[in-house]
Amino acid sequence: MEKYKNLLEKGCCNFEITDSKILKSLEEISKSEYFEKENWVRLRWSQWGIQFLNNEEALDFVNEYKDLKEPSQVYFQVPINKNDNVHTKTISDEIKNYVSEAYGLKESEIHPPALTLNVYLNGFHIQNHRDGGDGGASRLSAVLIYMNECEGGELVIHGGEETIVPKFGRVVMIDLTKHDIEHAVNLIKGDNPRIVLVSFVNKS
Numbered sequence: 479m480e481k482y483k484n485l486l487e488k489g490c491c492n493f494e495i496t497d498s499k500i501l502k503s504l505e506e507i508s509k510s511e512y513f514e515k516e517n518w519v520r521l522r523w524s525q526w527g528i529q530f531l532n533n534e535e536a537l538d539f540v541n542e543y544k545d546l547k548e549p550s551q552v553y554f555q556v557p558i559n560k561n562d563n564v565h566t567k568t569i570s571d572e573i574k575n576y577v578s579e580a581y582g583l584k585e586s587e588i589h590p591p592a593l594t595l596n597v598y599l600n601g602f603h604i605q606n607h608r609d610g611g612d613g614g615a616s617r618l619s620a621v622l623i624y625m626n627e628c629e630g631g632e633l634v635i636h637g638g639e640e641t642i643v644p645k646f647g648r649v650v651m652i653d654l655t656k657h658d659i660e661h662a663v664n665l666i667k668g669d670n671p672r673i674v675l676v677s678f679v680n681k682s
């Protein structure tokens with residue numbers, strides 16, 4: 479299908495969600511407890527996951543260490559229970575649809591996608607990396623759905639040949655079968671964090 483052409487040929491594609499039912503579910507998720515700051519307590523710091531008692535302590539840690547360490551690859555991870563409600567289920571199913579359409583797989587061949595909300599704060603960025611595809615043995619695709627607009631925070635792919643700007647309802651798919659492309663995220667500026675719904679989709 480045309481919308482996945484670049485995914486299969488170059489390792490990454492992006493498109494915007496136009497289906498009103500799917501957009502409605504995204505909006506509902508953006509109004510849910512997952513978006514409440516007090517639930518942002520688990521930080522990903524490089525390869526480490528650090529759980530804090532509350533958001534204030536996590537932010538204290540971030541601010542204290544921000545100037546000491548390269549401020550890269552640090553963000554909040556908020557796991558979303560895909561079976562929580564009709565909206566989380568709708569989005570997980572929709573991500574499964576994208577992957578099944580793109581790779582020509584039956585729905586039964588794809589593991590029901592887990593969902594995580596990643597929140598990237600002002601002053602941070604993500605350096606060039608790959609997400610560790612295994613040649614298609616189990617990992618298929620990383621699917622990102624932007625949940626808001628922010629200043630900076632663009633996804634940089636193909637060595638800067640293309641940048642993708644965060645916008646509510648924009649989807650990015652990164653191939654983890656044969657391409658596993660390098661990608662980076664530009665410095666986040668301004669008051670709005672970069673909030674992305676992320677799913678690594680595997681074969682079942």
Ligand SMILES: [Fe+2]
Binds near residue numbers: 607
């Ligand atoms: Fe990545």
